[in-house]
Amino acid sequence: MPNVLDRFLISVDRHPDRPALWADGRELSYAELHRRAAELAAAIGPAPAGGGCCAIFACRSVSAYAGILGALLAGWTYMPLNPRFPEARNRRMVASSEASVMVVDTRCLEPARLVLAQCSPGLRVVLADLTTPPAWASAESPHHFVTAGAVGSGPAPLPRPFADDALAYLLFTSGSTGEPKGVGVTHANLAAYIEAVTDRYRPTPEDRFSQMFDLTFDLAMHDLFVCWSAAACLYVIPEDQLMAPDRFVREHALTVWFSVPSAAGILKRLKRLKPACFPSLRWSLFCGEPLPTGLAGDWCAAAPNSTVENLYGPTEATIAFTVFRFVPDDPAAEDFPVVPLGLPLPGQELLVVDERCSPLADGMEGELCLGGTQVTPGYWHNPELTADRFVAIAAEGRHCRRWYRTGDLARLDAKVGYVFLGRVDRQVKIRGFRVELQEIEAVLRRAAGTELVAVLTSPPGEVAASSVVAFICGGAIATDAVLNACREALPDYMVPAAIHPIDEMPRNFNGKIDYKALTQYFFAKGNG
Amino acid sequence: MDVAASIEQAILDRLAKAAGAAGKTPNPDSNIMHYIDSYAFLEMILDLTERFGIDIDLSEAETEEMIFVSRLARLIAAQVTPGEMP
Numbered sequence: 001m002p003n004v005l006d007r008f009l010i011s012v013d014r015h016p017d018r019p020a021l022w023a024d025g026r027e028l029s030y031a032e033l034h035r036r037a038a039e040l041a042a043a044i045g046p047a048p049a050g051g052g053c054c055a056i057f058a059c060r061s062v063s064a065y066a067g068i069l070g071a072l073l074a075g076w077t078y079m080p081l082n083p084r085f086p087e088a089r090n091r092r093m094v095a096s097s098e099a100s101v102m103v104v105d106t107r108c109l110e111p112a113r114l115v116l117a118q119c120s121p122g123l124r125v126v127l128a129d130l131t132t133p134p135a136w137a138s139a140e141s142p143h144h145f146v147t148a149g150a151v152g153s154g155p156a157p158l159p160r161p162f163a164d165d166a167l168a169y170l171l172f173t174s175g176s177t178g179e180p181k182g183v184g185v186t187h188a189n190l191a192a193y194i195e196a197v198t199d200r201y202r203p204t205p206e207d208r209f210s211q212m213f214d215l216t217f218d219l220a221m222h223d224l225f226v227c228w229s230a231a232a233c234l235y236v237i238p239e240d241q242l243m244a245p246d247r248f249v250r251e252h253a254l255t256v257w258f259s260v261p262s263a264a265g266i267l268k269r270l271k272r273l274k275p276a277c278f279p280s281l282r283w284s285l286f287c288g289e290p291l292p293t294g295l296a297g298d299w300c301a302a303a304p305n306s307t308v309e310n311l312y313g314p315t316e317a318t319i320a321f322t323v324f325r326f327v328p329d330d331p332a333a334e335d336f337p338v339v340p341l342g343l344p345l346p347g348q349e350l351l352v353v354d355e356r357c358s359p360l361a362d363g364m365e366g367e368l369c370l371g372g373t374q375v376t377p378g379y380w381h382n383p384e385l386t387a388d389r390f391v392a393i394a395a396e397g398r399h400c401r402r403w404y405r406t407g408d409l410a411r412l413d414a415k416v417g418y419v420f421l422g423r424v425d426r427q428v429k430i431r432g433f434r435v436e437l438q439e440i441e442a443v444l445r446r447a448a449g450t451e452l453v454a455v456l457t458s459p460p461g462e463v464a465a466s467s468v469v470a471f472i473c474g475g476a477i478a479t480d481a482v483l484n485a486c487r488e489a490l491p492d493y494m495v496p497a498a499i500h501p502i503d504e505m506p507r508n509f510n511g512k513i514d515y516k517a518l519t520q521y522f523f524a525k526g527n528g
Numbered sequence: 529m530d531v532a533a534s535i536e537q538a539i540l541d542r543l544a545k546a547a548g549a550a551g552k553t554p555n556p557d558s559n560i561m562h563y564i565d566s567y568a569f570l571e572m573i574l575d576l577t578e579r580f581g582i583d584i585d586l587s588e589a590e591t592e593e594m595i596f597v598s599r600l601a602r603l604i605a606a607q608v609t610p611g612e613m614p
Binding site for chain 1: 546559561564565566567568569570571573574585586587589590591594595
């Protein structure tokens, strides 16, 4: 099965003059994007024999996308950073990934400077958009700086033959211990996903894909590699227009939309999701959080020439794992408040198990497990957590023996496939981002100097919410200082919208925090 | 303080809160999206709707009208009918 780099290079070979990327207000052909990627590959340098990690500190620029391709061309695993993340979080990701190379674009120069100042010495830093390094990247710096142009373009490096189990990318997600956890996705995992979805959606060189997701969100990998597999063009929606991208979609006649449902919800709340406002779209794909049935119906009216599908899947099982095609007024699906998860992509399997990981009969409610070629090897440098979540289960009627326990509650419905019912733990989605509430609580404990902290989604009890609120018990709490500490440690979507000092933390009979009672307290105070 | 100035100050307060300890100080020419993301933008609009009692309509607004503090404040203020604001 061809890997994503093979697929890109085939598109370069067959369609060198077709547009591959629209970013920074300009369009690059496949030949131009390949040339830029090859320049960066030369500046990055070849990966060591056992592989290595190349951090991409670039955002929505040509260099961001060429940097990913350049890292792959040079044989590296890439690990995206995010300028919207606090410096401490990006620094921890660099340290944990053991990245030895970093590609930086102009937008990320300042956040990169802050991160590099605290990193272990010896990083090779490729300044992708500069011809001369800035003053802070002087000879006294503990890192080695290279400007992309200084290396010269030269002949394009030949793609390295990747082993199937080599990691294509490494992403970090929220971790319940208070530290982000890494998930490595192999070339075989990614190839299996791309094969399945290109077969399903049949993209062509005429297609124009939206690119809205941050590169630290694995759904971005769908945008890049499904698009480039088809020799289509990837349209990077400018950051300024992400809150209302409707005009951009119309101006560029995009044909493929892929976003979290919250993005559609914002358009609706701003009254910009109007009937037939997206006539050019032929596919409308949603993933990352539950898709409300009413919103899916509104989208169908807004994009009358497109097919709407709801995808579902965690990073640990490579981008998306199941799919459900939404049809307005479908009697089988209209009674569900959120669009069903549907059925697995070809070659993948689902299983519902009880608390002891014993398989349950079809139709029973339990924890959803995923098995197949998209299931990743496990957590980066974390064998204990890997052993806990990636388990061996022998189930009658299933080929897979190794399963990923998602923590999602689901059941199989005879008419619509699998249906999402909630979580077995405290993982939530905030604006589509996956968040372990315990990670926020760990930061609050450090900042407030007390163990008695608790975090709820806002509104409470929602698995998919827009923000979180915090409760801190005891004495005079310097809420501004605590909030600032959160902003220094957490991405903006994880920073509590409000901190409520409380006199006493409600507890259940086991002495643990009683989140249900806390929710009632929240509503009793006139919130929500 | 006139309506546009009140709305502008409310937007600046919201951005300053988001900037927190980062050291950035928003001003009337600031690009809102350099301080908050699209979700926080929507929340801010909903807050302004509630606080000023205005039915804010951005359905036809140009991007440039929405992303700069003073232009957004003027756009919203223009939607206030006399005597409507509390």
